Amino acid sequence: MIALPRALTLSRDDRPIVIAALFLVAILIAGTVYTWVRFGTAPLLSPTYLLLQLQIGAFLGIVAAGMMVVILISQIDLSTPWTLTAAAMMATAVGGPWAIPLSLAIGLAIGIVNGVGVAYLRVPSMIFTLGVNAVMRGLMVAHTGGYAPQTGATPLMRTLAAERSFGIPNALFVWLGVSLVIVLILQRTALGRYIYAIGNKEAAAYLAGVNTKFVTVVCFALCGLTAGIAGALLAGYSQKAYQGMGDAYLLPSIAAVVIGGTNILGGRGRYLGTLIGVILIVLLNSVLSIMDMPEAGRQVIYGSVIILMLLVYGRGERVTS
Amino acid sequence: MHSDLTIRLRQNFGLLTAVVLFSVAYLLYHVAHPKGFSSAVLIQNANEVFTLAMVSMAQTVPVLMGGLDLSVGALMTMVDCFASYLLVGAAGGTPLAIDLFGLHIALGTMPGGPSGIMLGIVICLAIGTLGGLLNGIVVVYGRIQPIIATLATGAIYIGIALFLRPQPGGKIDEDLNWALTNALGDFASTVHIFDDGAAPWFAPFAGVPTAFVLLALIALVVWVPFRRSVAGRTIYAIGSAEGAAFMSGLAVDRAKIIAFTLGGFLAGCGGVFLAIQTASGNADIPQAGAYTLNSIASVVIGGTSLLGGTGGAIGSIFGTLILRVISFFFRVFDIAPLLQPLFEGMILLAAVSIGALRMLRVRNTLESFR
Numbered sequence: 001m002i003a004l005p006r007a008l009t010l011s012r013d014d015r016p017i018v019i020a021a022l023f024l025v026a027i028l029i030a031g032t033v034y035t036w037v038r039f040g041t042a043p044l045l046s047p048t049y050l051l052l053q054l055q056i057g058a059f060l061g062i063v064a065a066g067m068m069v070v071i072l073i074s075q076i077d078l079s080t081p082w083t084l085t086a087a088a089m090m091a092t093a094v095g096g097p098w099a100i101p102l103s104l105a106i107g108l109a110i111g112i113v114n115g116v117g118v119a120y121l122r123v124p125s126m127i128f129t130l131g132v133n134a135v136m137r138g139l140m141v142a143h144t145g146g147y148a149p150q151t152g153a154t155p156l157m158r159t160l161a162a163e164r165s166f167g168i169p170n171a172l173f174v175w176l177g178v179s180l181v182i183v184l185i186l187q188r189t190a191l192g193r194y195i196y197a198i199g200n201k202e203a204a205a206y207l208a209g210v211n212t213k214f215v216t217v218v219c220f221a222l223c224g225l226t227a228g229i230a231g232a233l234l235a236g237y238s239q240k241a242y243q244g245m246g247d248a249y250l251l252p253s254i255a256a257v258v259i260g261g262t263n264i265l266g267g268r269g270r271y272l273g274t275l276i277g278v279i280l281i282v283l284l285n286s287v288l289s290i291m292d293m294p295e296a297g298r299q300v301i302y303g304s305v306i307i308l309m310l311l312v313y314g315r316g317e318r319v320t321s
Numbered sequence: 322m323h324s325d326l327t328i329r330l331r332q333n334f335g336l337l338t339a340v341v342l343f344s345v346a347y348l349l350y351h352v353a354h355p356k357g358f359s360s361a362v363l364i365q366n367a368n369e370v371f372t373l374a375m376v377s378m379a380q381t382v383p384v385l386m387g388g389l390d391l392s393v394g395a396l397m398t399m400v401d402c403f404a405s406y407l408l409v410g411a412a413g414g415t416p417l418a419i420d421l422f423g424l425h426i427a428l429g430t431m432p433g434g435p436s437g438i439m440l441g442i443v444i445c446l447a448i449g450t451l452g453g454l455l456n457g458i459v460v461v462y463g464r465i466q467p468i469i470a471t472l473a474t475g476a477i478y479i480g481i482a483l484f485l486r487p488q489p490g491g492k493i494d495e496d497l498n499w500a501l502t503n504a505l506g507d508f509a510s511t512v513h514i515f516d517d518g519a520a521p522w523f524a525p526f527a528g529v530p531t532a533f534v535l536l537a538l539i540a541l542v543v544w545v546p547f548r549r550s551v552a553g554r555t556i557y558a559i560g561s562a563e564g565a566a567f568m569s570g571l572a573v574d575r576a577k578i579i580a581f582t583l584g585g586f587l588a589g590c591g592g593v594f595l596a597i598q599t600a601s602g603n604a605d606i607p608q609a610g611a612y613t614l615n616s617i618a619s620v621v622i623g624g625t626s627l628l629g630g631t632g633g634a635i636g637s638i639f640g641t642l643i644l645r646v647i648s649f650f651f652r653v654f655d656i657a658p659l660l661q662p663l664f665e666g667m668i669l670l671a672a673v674s675i676g677a678l679r680m681l682r683v684r685n686t687l688e689s690f691r
């Protein structure tokens with residue numbers, strides 16, 4: 001093989017991000033060609049339309065940011081749907097100035113419970129968070145009587161989720177804020193280093209003196225917190241909370257993290273990739289809805305895209321020793 | 322030194338706990354039920370258990386390898402939708418056609434009558450098996466982690482199910498429905514064997530639910546031989562230490578594909594039965610998700626470790642039974658419907674947290690990292 005100059009080679013972490021970004025551009029071009037031929041317009045290239053799509057994507061992006069932290073330590077959080085829903089429902093039920101702090105506190109508390117179960121009880125996260133999800137669902141059904149709560153979102157929640165400042169949706173600023181915090185933690189703090197270390201080999205991190213249990217709890221708390229933020233925003237955006245509002249965020253958020261090049265087994269991946277993964281999923285969805293694709297076709301394309309992208313850069317190594 | 326019996330008991334501790342727990346709970350249920358110990362109650366329970374038991378068995382195989390299959394519910398749903406077209410059993414046959422991109426493509430006629438229904442069941446099971454095979458190929462040759470590969474294939478299966486049944490509908494042969502969702506006596510009288518089920522020697526078995534017999538049959542004819550086969554042993558070896566399995570010369574890739582294919586077949590059995598039971602096909606996405614998640618719970622409650630290497634599908638059947646008995650209890654003990662999901666969740670959480678007891682035995686913290 002010819003050795004490429006160093007500037008042109010990509011590290012193992014950057015390759016997925018570049019390919020996903022190229023795929024993103026390909027979706028944009030394909031969608032634009034389609035709309036141009038069929039309607040003679042190019043909505044996908046108009047900033048207004050893109051901002052609207054990104055605003056909807058912000059909720060997924062915030063959930064995915066927390067999910068990524070948990071996946072990096074080779075765990076997973078399946079309690080996101082009802083953490084999000086519980087945060088939204090309690091926020092609208094309380095209302096007033098305490099609505100948003102309460103939703104964050106609920107997310108944080110559920111995250112800590114998850115973390116304690118996984119780190120100290122050593123129950124596999126897959127099943128423990130599943131149980132917590134079921135309990136939260138049970139609590140919310142008991143609380144609301146199984147109906148959509150009649151309470152509405154507070155003005156502040158609405159402002160943050162649905163309104164704009166300087167022509168840019170506020171939800172994007174929240175997403176940006178969450179992203180900055182996550183990037184700072186992952187890149188600039190000891191905690192971030194610990195997270196990658198635990199994902200690579202928890203026993204090694206432990207022997208190196210890392211308090212791995214505490215770090216695990218912090219990661220789950222972060223994931224719960226982001227789900228709480230997303231819950232408050234989503235309730236603000238739809239002006240109310242409803243049963244099952246979080247269901248549509250679990251699998252796409254995992255998919256976004258993985259498409260962005262984060263190893264599902266942990267220890268490897270960059271936040272930029274997750275960001276691109278989220279935008280890719282949101283754009284793919286909007287292109288398919290422009291094409292009037294029925295739900296059946298969407299699901300098939302969605303699944304095929306994930307497999308295709310992972311075949312290009314997500315292949316694992318054979319276990320041979 | 323431990324005797325052979327103690328070792329076996331220790332290896333199957335999770336399964337035995339599940340069996341005891343279920344037996345006690347189910348006995349209690351029958352005592353509390355006004356029509357307890359009757360054939361009618363048994364039949365109802367067996368029908369409610371069968372599909373989830375199949376899906377849980379399907380989930381067990383990848384879990385034994387240390388993987389997870391997020392597509393079992395979707396695959397089951399897809400087969401359910403296929404069955405609602407292929408098991409109509411109309412006398413003159415059923416014409417089949419698909420509408421794709423505005424084109425109407427005729428696919429011939431599905432024959433009716435008993436032989437047509439048998440053919441339909443075989444085709445449905447083949448579709449399930451094929452779905453499992455696809456999972457295996459993506460995981461083995463694509464080298465994508467099972468959890469994420471099946472997340473994607475699950476979306477594809479749900480898409481196909483939605484394409485087949487955008488709205489719930491379809492039809493299942495009434496005799497088939499009657500024969501499989503009642504007692505053995507009704508089965509015998511529908512298919513005209515054992516003097517229409519009136520043979521004197523048959524009388525003691527006439528009240529046994531058909532679904533229960535099918536479940537036991539599949540466990541004995543499919544699972545037990547598989548577990549004893551080389552492929553089955555290899556699955557356990559992969560779950561314990563994949564590298565060691567490879568270095569020992571075991572056909573790791575082939576065993577993985579066989580495992581996923583078997584999972585597909587079992588999920589297919591569940592799909593066919595669900596279609597027969599509900600007499601229709603329904604591409605219900607939340608229901609598919611619930612089946613997948615409940616299957617994981619059943620597997621864990623049945624004593625199979627999510628880390629792989631220990632457990633088995635028989636345990637998962639008992640895990641399913643325990644999950645279902647919990648919801649049966651709500652009926653007899655008259656618990657407010659609004660509190661039922663909460664109880665279910667708390668019992669599930671408590672059940673999985675029992676595994677934490679092993680932490681008490683850990684003497685060196687390093688042992689807990691696995």
